[in-house]
Amino acid sequence: xxxxxxxxxxxxxxxxxxxxxxxxxxxxxxxxxxxxxxxxxxxxxxxxxxxxxxxxxxxxxxxxxxxxxxxxxxxxxxxxxxxxxxxxxxxxxxxxxxxxxxxxxxxxxxxxxxxxxxxxxxxxxxxxxxxxxxxxxxxxxxxxxxxxxxxxxxxxxxxxxxxxxxxxxxxxxxxxxxxxx
Numbered sequence: 001x002x003x004x005x006x007x008x009x010x011x012x013x014x015x016x017x018x019x020x021x022x023x024x025x026x027x028x029x030x031x032x033x034x035x036x037x038x039x040x041x042x043x044x045x046x047x048x049x050x051x052x053x054x055x056x057x058x059x060x061x062x063x064x065x066x067x068x069x070x071x072x073x074x075x076x077x078x079x080x081x082x083x084x085x086x087x088x089x090x091x092x093x094x095x096x097x098x099x100x101x102x103x104x105x106x107x108x109x110x111x112x113x114x115x116x117x118x119x120x121x122x123x124x125x126x127x128x129x130x131x132x133x134x135x136x137x138x139x140x141x142x143x144x145x146x147x148x149x150x151x152x153x154x155x156x157x158x159x160x161x162x163x164x165x166x167x168x169x170x171x172x173x174x175x176x177x178x179x180x181x
Contacts, residue, residue, distance in 0.1 A: 030054045033065075043069040051079075057092035062108070074113040081106045086122060093127070100128040105142070117144045120157045139168040 034049025045067040047053075053060040062079035069075045079087040086104040093099040103126065105119035119125070119142040127135045139153035155166040 028055070031065075058089065059091070060087070060089040060108075062087035070113070072113075074111075076112060077108075077110045079108040096129070098130045100130075102126050102128065103142075115145065118142070118159075119144075123153075125151070133171070134173045136171045137169070140166060 031047050031051065031053055033047035033051040036045070036047045038045045046064070048064045051060075051062050051065050053062075053065065060079060063082040063085070064080040065077060066080075067075055067077045081087040086106060087108050088102065088104040089108070090100060090102040093101055103119060103124055105123040106121035107119075109118045109120070111117075121140055123140060123142040124136065124138045125142055125144070126133045126137075137151070137153050139155055140157045141154040141159045142151060143154075143159060144151040153168045153170070154161045155168055156162055161168070
């Protein structure tokens with residue numbers, strides 16, 4: 001998938017073994033906003049004012065979204081929250097009928113070339129079964145690489161943990177025990 005739409009944030013969908021709904025990558029993207037500008041020469045698309053992006057089961061909310069496309073067709077998106085609010089996303093995960101991933105931060109960046117998503121300031125990601133959280137991680141910065149299913153959490157928004165700058169919190173629920181016959 002060389003040419004990912006910026007909404008491939010859906011690949012963020014796995015903190016563990018379940019992945020974002022694969023069918024979402026085949027769906028069209030719907031953008032609802034108060035304003036939308038598109039510069040075809042610079043390949044920059046800006047949606048502002050109560051932006052809602054929907055692609056399959058993926059739904060993202062932000063005050064402003066900036067999408068750029070490089071000459072190779074890779075897209076990069078930045079979601080910005082209103083002051084005092086958070087940009088959010090929610091998406092169904094493969095692996096079961098009611099599995100979800102959601103997250104929020106003041107700013108969310110997605111790199112379609114590397115498939116890395118970064119959440120900045122007041123960042124949180126949660127895996128859900130229905131509406132019940134199964135795992136949750138909080139910090140000032142979360143970086144998630146969907147190709148390797150690796151994520152890191154730091155206590156500063158610059159992506160580096162520093163002593164005395166705050167704590168990181170993870171809540172990991174016990175998994176059901178597998179019994180062998």
